[in-house]
Amino acid sequence: MKEEEKQRILAVRRFFAGEKPDSICSSLGRSRPWLYKWIRRHSDHEDGWFSSLPKRPVHTANRTPFEIEEIVKLVRLNLYNQDLFCGAQAIRWELEDLGVSPLPSLRTINRILKRNDLTHRRTGKYEPKGTPYPKLPSLLPNQxxxxxxxxxxxxxxxxxxxxxxxxxxxxxxxxxxxxxxxxxxxxxxxxxxxxxxxxxxxxxxxxxxxSFLGSPRFPRAVSQxxxxxxLHDVEPWFVPMAExxxxxxxxxxxxxxxxxxxxxxxxxxxxxxxxxxxxxxxxxxxxxxxxxxxxxxxxxxxxxxxxxxKFPNPDDKPQLRLEKPEAGRYHFVRLIRSDLRLNILGELFPVPPELKLEYVVATIDVKEQKLKLYLGKTQVDEFDYKIR
CATH class of the missing domain: 3.30.420.10 (Ribonuclease H-like superfamily/Ribonuclease H)
Structure with missing residues (x-):
């Protein structure tokens, strides 16, 4: 038994033996409210009345209701089993569509997922093979x-x-x-x-x-x-075939x-x-x-x-057929395979051996009527390319 508990028992015994409260409190260095608290606890006939009760409140004001937590867990499980997005944002949208109230915040949903060990991700994510790939800028809006x-x-x-x-x-x-x-x-x-x-x-x-490239029958014709x-100074980029x-x-x-x-x-x-x-x-x-x-x-x-x-003029809505541009560039990202051929819309162009198994950017310069080949930022080749 702890020393504090022995002191409480002794104080209550001395009180019921007829000793005055002031004398008891003075000898123990305690206050009268302290003494009366333990007398009251003793009088309630509680087992272990002399033991301290937990200080944590029975009900936490900001604790998510049990029912909401269970719904979050069920929604997450249902989305996961359907092979759908199952993160906090997807769960919150689902709860909103279901009319759940109160609607938990993203932070609350994340805490629930973490508390219930529901944060694991699916396997099978694409892993880069190590071959450098050209990346477009994405630091500012509309880059x-x-x-x-x-x-x-x-x-x-x-x-x-x-x-x-x-x-x-x-x-x-x-x-x-x-x-x-x-x-x-x-x-x-x-x-x-x-x-x-x-x-x-x-x-x-x-x-x-x-729909983007146009007909393969006319590879050098510029699609609409x-x-x-x-015509609006936008540079199209075509990703590698089948990637x-x-x-x-x-x-x-x-x-x-x-x-x-x-x-x-x-x-x-x-x-x-x-x-x-x-x-x-x-x-x-x-x-x-x-x-x-x-x-x-x-x-x-x-x-x-x-x-x-930058926004377009609403009155300039495009209609087929658009005029042929006189300037601008559009790009094809391609993987050069062991045949050392660059395939642009069915046309084959020979490339240097050092480009084998590298991703290159083939840029068509409309003004210069050239097909320029880049590895990273370095131009490695150039071909005449008269567009139609």
Whole structure:
């Protein structure tokens, strides 16, 4: 038994033996409230009345309710089992859609996940092979956009559509446009509508879809997509063939777009599709928080950057056919294989042996009518390239 507990028992015994409280307190160096506290505890006939009670409150005012914590755990497990995003942001969106109240903050959800050992990640993440790969700048808003076309997708009914998705790699702002086809004009309309909201980028990275490149029958003809870019001082970048992960930011966003929009919202008409697309874009840009942005939303990140964006003139909406540009550059990133051939839209160009198994940038300079080959920042070769 602790010394303090012995003192409490002795004090109470002396009191019930008839000794005056002042005498007891004076001899023990205690106050009268202290003595009366232990007399009261003794009188309540509690077992172990002389022992100290825990000082921690029975109910913590800011503790997340048990029911909310259980819902967070169940939602996380459900998303994980469906092979969907299952981080704190995805969970919070799911809780918001379910109407859960009070809605926990991202910080609270992260604490719940950590407390319940639910922070492990899936395996199978892409690991770089060590070959240097050209990277585009993404420090400031609109330095680089990534773009992709998703589809075909289907409304509830026979209507088929394609999603044109763009994301700013610096601020994670997204721009969305839903189109009934992937024709040249629809791609121009979609990109133009997105530029009106996001602004015009310096670089635009895409894959090698015909909607962006044009017909392979005419490899040196400048596609309408490229023409629109060059006419507004945007440099298109085409990632290597069959390497979609090089456009990784937009590819990851596409999964989010599928999970949180297409699979969630029931739409039966093109009007509902247009409204739903804009609602999702606004919701993402104004409320989705990214760890790479320090917990900011895309809109907050843009505001914090204090950047001045460039927007197109709404009255200059592009129409097929756009005029052939007289200047500008567009780029192809390609891996040089053991045959030492550079493949640009089906045309083969010989390259030096030192480029074997290296990623190079093939830049078409419209003004000079040249195809320039770069390894890193060093130009290693050049070819005449008359565009049509």
């Amino acid at each position: 680089t956009h990534q773009m992709d076309m998703v589809g075909p997708c289907y409304l509830t009914g026979p209507i088929r559509f394609y999603g044109i998705n763009v994301i700013d790699t610096a601020t994670a702002r997204c721009g969305l446009h839903s189109s009934l086809s992937k024709s040249g004009q629809d791609v121009l309309d979609g990109l133009w509508a997105i530029w009106l909201r996001l602004g015009i980028p310096d670089n635009l990275q895409v894959d090698n879809a015909m 997509f490229v023409r629109l870019c060059l 979609p992960w090089r456009n990784g930011i937009i590819e990851k966003f596409n999964d989010h777009y599928q999970q949180k929009f297409l699979s969630k919202v029931t739409m039966t008409t093109t009007d509902e599709l247009a409204a739903g697309t804009m609602t999702f874009e606004l919701r993402h840009n104004s409320s989705y928080r990214y760890s790479k942005l320090g917990g900011k939303t895309p809109i907050k990140a843009l505001s914090a950057s204090k950047a001045t964006l």
